[in-house]
Amino acid sequence: MAETNFRKTVQNLPPNPGAEMLRYGWQRDDVVSLGQGEGSDATPDFIIEAAHQAMAQGKTHYGPVLGQAALREEISAYYKRIFDVDLAPERAFVTGSGTTAMHLALTSILDKDDEVIAITPIWKNLLGAVGLAQAKTIQVPLDFDHDNGWSLDMDRLLDAVTPKTKAILVVTPSNPTGWAMSKAEMQRLINFARERRIWIVSDEVYNRALYGARHAPSFLEVSQKDDLLMTVNSFSKAWAMTGWRLGWLTGPDFAEGIIRDIALYDNMGPPTFTQFGGIAALRDGEDFIMSQLNGWETNLNTIMTRLNDKPHVEIYRPESTFYSFFKVEGQDDCLEFGRQLIDQAGLSLAPGCAFGASCKGWMRLCFAVSEAKLESALDRLDKVIG
Numbered sequence: 001m002a003e004t005n006f007r008k009t010v011q012n013l014p015p016n017p018g019a020e021m022l023r024y025g026w027q028r029d030d031v032v033s034l035g036q037g038e039g040s041d042a043t044p045d046f047i048i049e050a051a052h053q054a055m056a057q058g059k060t061h062y063g064p065v066l067g068q069a070a071l072r073e074e075i076s077a078y079y080k081r082i083f084d085v086d087l088a089p090e091r092a093f094v095t096g097s098g099t100t101a102m103h104l105a106l107t108s109i110l111d112k113d114d115e116v117i118a119i120t121p122i123w124k125n126l127l128g129a130v131g132l133a134q135a136k137t138i139q140v141p142l143d144f145d146h147d148n149g150w151s152l153d154m155d156r157l158l159d160a161v162t163p164k165t166k167a168i169l170v171v172t173p174s175n176p177t178g179w180a181m182s183k184a185e186m187q188r189l190i191n192f193a194r195e196r197r198i199w200i201v202s203d204e205v206y207n208r209a210l211y212g213a214r215h216a217p218s219f220l221e222v223s224q225k226d227d228l229l230m231t232v233n234s235f236s237k238a239w240a241m242t243g244w245r246l247g248w249l250t251g252p253d254f255a256e257g258i259i260r261d262i263a264l265y266d267n268m269g270p271p272t273f274t275q276f277g278g279i280a281a282l283r284d285g286e287d288f289i290m291s292q293l294n295g296w297e298t299n300l301n302t303i304m305t306r307l308n309d310k311p312h313v314e315i316y317r318p319e320s321t322f323y324s325f326f327k328v329e330g331q332d333d334c335l336e337f338g339r340q341l342i343d344q345a346g347l348s349l350a351p352g353c354a355f356g357a358s359c360k361g362w363m364r365l366c367f368a369v370s371e372a373k374l375e376s377a378l379d380r381l382d383k384v385i386g
């Protein structure tokens with residue numbers, strides 16, 4: 001590769017086993033894929049209508065780099081209504097996806113060779129974003145216990161901090177485990193980070209996907225407006241808008257200028273008319289969120305009924321997200337197992353090793369699909385694991 005003369009940083013990015021497995025599955029047309037992290041529901045009509053209207057009204061020009069004022073205000077109102085948090089609109093930056101929000105956050109924080117501590121398992125793309133910023137990730141894995149599921153050893157996390165640590169990366173609720181950090185843990189972590197002037201970057205894309213409560217805790221609930229905190233969010237999951245590529249970032253009250261500069265050089269801001277769909281989603285999307293969640297919970301019940309009693313399957317009921325993360329005894333190579341599922345049963349899942357060094361042998365199944373598709377996928381899984 002050296003002769004291509006691309007950046008060394010890019011040439012050295014580690015492979016993405018999740019993306020590779022998806023590509024492997026796409027080679028066959030009879031594959032049921034629960035490997036990708038998105039719901040199968042269509043974006044609700046009222047959101048589409050709002051974007052249509054915006055286009056018809058000529059909202060097709062460049063817009064403000066950090067997003068339409070009306071959407072920034074709506075994000076602020078949303079945090080007040082749902083989280084009872086005061087977030088000034090000037091602290092909300094609209095982005096062309098949660099992924100972009102993460103890139104903007106990391107680009108604003110990281111210099112070459114800085115260290116980022118990441119709680120794993122973690123969505124691989126986020127580690128890729130750290131790599132692109134030429135920083136180094138230190139992984140601190142969650143613990144797994146058969147009876148109590150996933151948990152964080154906070155002392156271990158804090159012990160991993162060194163003078164080189166610039167940021168702590170948290171995904172809560174977590175893709176792929178469904179673990180969510182408690183408010184007490186968030187409080188302890190932010191107090192610690194505040195004292196040491198370390199950034200916390202919290203990906204809260206799944207914070208409306210909690211079973212039995214309106215939302216998962218947000219770092220915004222325990223922080224002050226000048227804390228070194230950025231939260232990443234997205235319209236993709238809660239409002240079924242993956243293809244819209246629309247998200248947002250929140251930051252401290254002094255971050256607006258620097259994020260504006262980076263966004264300007266990055267993409268000059270998010271698309272204009274889609275943001276009007278975003279406004280409608282935040283304003284009128286609660287019924288949709290509830291109905292989507294009900295469907296996911298039904299599917300989660302199905303999975304637990306069908307997999308929990310299998311003695312050779314290690315699985316724990318997630319408290320949030322639409323992923324089931326499980327391990328089959330004797331299957332320690334998840335890439336090999338993933339290919340086997342595709343070859344022998346036409347089922348594509350995401351391999352656990354895509355989510356961090358500690359997840360070898362685990363598989364992730366996205367259950368935000370129709371009941372029929374899920375049943376068919378579980379039948380196919382049975383064919384291989386018995």
Ligand SMILES: Cc1ncc(COP(=O)(O)O)c(C=O)c1O
Nearest residue numbers: 037097098099123175205234236
């Ligand atoms: C933890 C996490 N953050 C961010 C994203 C991506 O969000 P977006 O579609 O807005 O880029 C995903 C997608 O799977 C995710 O799992």
